[in-house]
Amino acid sequence: MSASVNKQIGLRGRRNGLSILSRLVLVFAVILAVAAVSLTASWPGQAEAKSEPVMHVVEIRQFKFFPANLTVNRGDRIEFKNLDIAPHTATAQGWDSGNLTRGQSWTLTADEAGTFDYICTYHPAMKGRITVR
Numbered sequence: 001m002s003a004s005v006n007k008q009i010g011l012r013g014r015r016n017g018l019s020i021l022s023r024l025v026l027v028f029a030v031i032l033a034v035a036a037v038s039l040t041a042s043w044p045g046q047a048e049a050k051s052e053p054v055m056h057v058v059e060i061r062q063f064k065f066f067p068a069n070l071t072v073n074r075g076d077r078i079e080f081k082n083l084d085i086a087p088h089t090a091t092a093q094g095w096d097s098g099n100l101t102r103g104q105s106w107t108l109t110a111d112e113a114g115t116f117d118y119i120c121t122y123h124p125a126m127k128g129r130i131t132v133r
């Protein structure tokens with residue numbers, strides 16, 4: 001009778017020991033799970049960082065826009081930089097750099113999706129196209 005009680009106590013003691021160990025394992029598992037969740041949670045954040053606004057540059061030189069065709073994402077910015085001696089503009093329906101003398105630049109924020117053909121108002125043969133997607 002007493003021997004079986006001792007056995008039970010002994011078993012209980014072992015069980016308690018196991019349960020402390022398994023609690024530790026559980027705590028570790030929880031820590032690992034939290035770490036894993038926070039790691040996976042950081043991936044979409046990095047994907048968002050990828051689609052953060054980009055600054056593009058359109059150089060105006062030799063009476064041309066470089067690049068003449070540019071595709072950007074909504075929210076990106078486009079800097080028009082006049083490197084010619086002559087003054088130029090980058091003018092579309094809806095936006096206009098105004099007069100840009102040598103070394104001057106003007107920045108357009110592409111908040112609207114669409115295709116925008118633009119010219120220089122002084123030299124209408126100068127043509128460019130911005131596609132915002």
Ligand SMILES: [Cu+2]
Nearest residue numbers: 088120122123
């Ligand atoms: Cu011009």
